[in-house]
Amino acid sequence: MNQSIEYDLLVVGGGINGVGIARDAAGRGLRVLLVEQDDLAAHTSSSSTKLIHGGLRYLEYYEFGLVRKALQEREVLLRSAPHIIWPLRFVMPHMPHLRPAWMIRIGLFLYDHLSRRELLPASRSISMRRHPAGAPLTDDIQRGFVYSDAWVDDARLVVLNAMSAQQHGATVMTRSKLLDARREGNRWSARLQLHGVAEPVTVRARALANAAGPWVGALLHHALPSQARYDVRLVKGSHIVTRRLFEHDHAYIFQNPDKRIIFAIPYEREFTLIGTTDLEFSGDAANVKIDDSEIAYLCESVNRYFKRKIAPADVVWSYSGVRPLLDQAADNPSAVTRDYHLELETPDQGAPLLSVFGGKITTFRKLAEEAVDLLAKPLGLERASQTEHETLPGGDLPQANFDAYLRDFKNRHAWLPDALALRYARSYGSRAYRLIAGASSLAGLGQEVAPGLYQAELIYLRDHEWAQTAQDVLWRRTKLGLHADAAASARIDQWFAAHPSGNGYAVPSEAPNAPSASRDALSGLVTASARLQAGH
Numbered sequence: 228m229n230q231s232i233e234y235d236l237l238v239v240g241g242g243i244n245g246v247g248i249a250r251d252a253a254g255r256g257l258r259v260l261l262v263e264q265d266d267l268a269a270h271t272s273s274s275s276t277k278l279i280h281g282g283l284r285y286l287e288y289y290e291f292g293l294v295r296k297a298l299q300e301r302e303v304l305l306r307s308a309p310h311i312i313w314p315l316r317f318v319m320p321h322m323p324h325l326r327p328a329w330m331i332r333i334g335l336f337l338y339d340h341l342s343r344r345e346l347l348p349a350s351r352s353i354s355m356r357r358h359p360a361g362a363p364l365t366d367d368i369q370r371g372f373v374y375s376d377a378w379v380d381d382a383r384l385v386v387l388n389a390m391s392a393q394q395h396g397a398t399v400m401t402r403s404k405l406l407d408a409r410r411e412g413n414r415w416s417a418r419l420q421l422h423g424v425a426e427p428v429t430v431r432a433r434a435l436a437n438a439a440g441p442w443v444g445a446l447l448h449h450a451l452p453s454q455a456r457y458d459v460r461l462v463k464g465s466h467i468v469t470r471r472l473f474e475h476d477h478a479y480i481f482q483n484p485d486k487r488i489i490f491a492i493p494y495e496r497e498f499t500l501i502g503t504t505d506l507e508f509s510g511d512a513a514n515v516k517i518d519d520s521e522i523a524y525l526c527e528s529v530n531r532y533f534k535r536k537i538a539p540a541d542v543v544w545s546y547s548g549v550r551p552l553l554d555q556a557a558d559n560p561s562a563v564t565r566d567y568h569l570e571l572e573t574p575d576q577g578a579p580l581l582s583v584f585g586g587k588i589t590t591f592r593k594l595a596e597e598a599v600d601l602l603a604k605p606l607g608l609e610r611a612s613q614t615e616h617e618t619l620p621g622g623d624l625p626q627a628n629f630d631a632y633l634r635d636f637k638n639r640h641a642w643l644p645d646a647l648a649l650r651y652a653r654s655y656g657s658r659a660y661r662l663i664a665g666a667s668s669l670a671g672l673g674q675e676v677a678p679g680l681y682q683a684e685l686i687y688l689r690d691h692e693w694a695q696t697a698q699d700v701l702w703r704r705t706k707l708g709l710h711a712d713a714a715a716s717a718r719i720d721q722w723f724a725a726h727p728s729g730n731g732y733a734v735p736s737e738a739p740n741a742p743s744a745s746r747d748a749l750s751g752l753v754t755a756s757a758r759l760q761a762g763h
Contacts, residue, residue: 274548
């Protein structure tokens, strides 16, 4: 196909950093195209410990700048998406033979004061005999400490950033792979393989951002003409999920004899999430899986603390991800920095290439802001980032008060079962009203395709959130996979097969801030792919 479509910025990668960059750039008025070879958050960005946190343990590695930046972002993100991000209190049992109390107190004092803290309570010491969090722990644990961080639905955070980018005019194409790109003067010419389309589509862009996560190095070495000075170090992190191990709403942070820490976190009301491991990884990041030794390690780690012991047979689900950390000389994977590095190549009279190395989910917004700032000069961009004070889709709750919003939502929809109302409010925030779309009974939501999953939600996820398969819905847009069997998954896939999106890419029509050139480019790209698919 000879048609070529023009953009200001081509972003490769639909993880948290890629969608963050697309959102920031589109919000400043750039014509942005984001391509992701799989689903949004299909890999690392849906495999985290689900925390927005400063990283208490990073203080031991003297990463004060990273911790301060992450603590600052924690406040920003809590305000931007109060439906999917909320405060969480952490209990650290004191084990004198691992870290002395004075060291923990100093660390928590720094954690409380490295950045201005407005939304979360300070740390304090507790008696395990009097605090509810002490009841599940072994009797020899007498004291501990409590501090604050935040919980996040990581995969939904990615989707909401992609939606925000699109609302600002970006084109977001999932299941679309960058085959290769080359500089042609002051433009990139990139060939894309679109899902279900026989021939590649060519697009041109004034700049390219490589935010491919674990594949950032492979992209540089095989698809792009680049001489990058840095690379990523792949570190595998695995988690297990068991039935609920305690009744209260606090999380635990456990110290291990190997100096690592393990979290045990309330998860989806009925479960406990335990993780994570840190192992060097050299395989295919698309097929990473937990191994038996990791499961045993996580079970042994929490068994040192809980009265109720768990075994591998108690694991109801597990997941693994590959963290693309900035490559350093550290021998211990846990000591490798979680900070990021941005490298900008601006050859004489050539199109710029920005590559993202490392990073953590808490600092994605700041990373994106700095990335677009770097591209501003070569692209002649003068507008500053707006994301610090923007809410994400569904996050525009009055006074950012989720509890008040939930009460109002339940009052307006008294026919909704409490658990379903809570899930809709948590997952979609103010956009839950769009999902319900005027229904006044469960029957109005359509067929129950899987337990707790009605057709109205599938339509919403298809039309607004790029969902196309059961895996997209059950494990990334929701966590209903914890309750669904293989038959339910098959029914969801059958539903998508019978009700495909109009263009195959779930491109909604809600981009009120999109410049006309961007809208025309979006229309042209989708039309071109449709013609190719039809064999014209």
